[in-house]
Amino acid sequence: MNRDLARAVLARLRPAREPSTAKDLRQFGVREWQQTLDWLVDSDLALYFLRHLQISNETGIIPPQTLCHLETCFKENQARWERLAEVFERITEARVYHIRTRLLPSHSVNLLPSKSVPASTGDSSHMPSKWAN
Numbered sequence: 001m002n003r004d005l006a007r008a009v010l011a012r013l014r015p016a017r018e019p020s021t022a023k024d025l026r027q028f029g030v031r032e033w034q035q036t037l038d039w040l041v042d043s044d045l046a047l048y049f050l051r052h053l054q055i056s057n058e059t060g061i062i063p064p065q066t067l068c069h070l071e072t073c074f075k076e077n078q079a080r081w082e083r084l085a086e087v088f089e090r091i092t093e094a095r096v097y098h099i100r101t102r103l104l105p106s107h108s109v110n111l112l113p114s115k116s117v118p119a120s121t122g123d124s125s126h127m128p129s130k131w132a133n
Contacts, residue, residue: 001039002032009040013052025061033066046073 005028012025040046050070053059059067 002028002036004028005032005036006039009036009045009049013045013049030063030065033063037066037069041073046070047077050074 005025008025008028037046040049047070050059050067050073053062053067062070
């Protein structure tokens with residue numbers, strides 16, 4: 001890790017009202033960025049730093065390879081969160097289905113929203129096909 005570059009990145013992320021002692025990020029070359037990217041990603045600052053550069057319209061002050069790497073990290077992070085959201089939705093739907101079919105008596109008032117889950121009959125043939133496997 002290039003400590004001067006790491007300090008410059010941290011100084012760059014300071015709130016605008018604080019005086020910055022940041023070195024100009026343009027002075028660092030591809031080699032210094034490659035040495036520091038792992039730290040930037042591992043410290044969970046990569047996406048924050050990318051967003052800061054985008055908002056301030058300063059993505060051109062870092063090497064194109066570095067910008068590409070940060071954008072790839074962003075896309076991978078987005079895909080991970082989308083997959084997590086899908087899994088969470090499936091878990092939630094399965095729990096609602098279980099509550100309707102196993103826990104609520106068939107004569108009880110339906111307290112759960114009816115999205116795609118059938119009313120309780122205790123028969124698993126009503127289970128949505130995506131849970132069949």
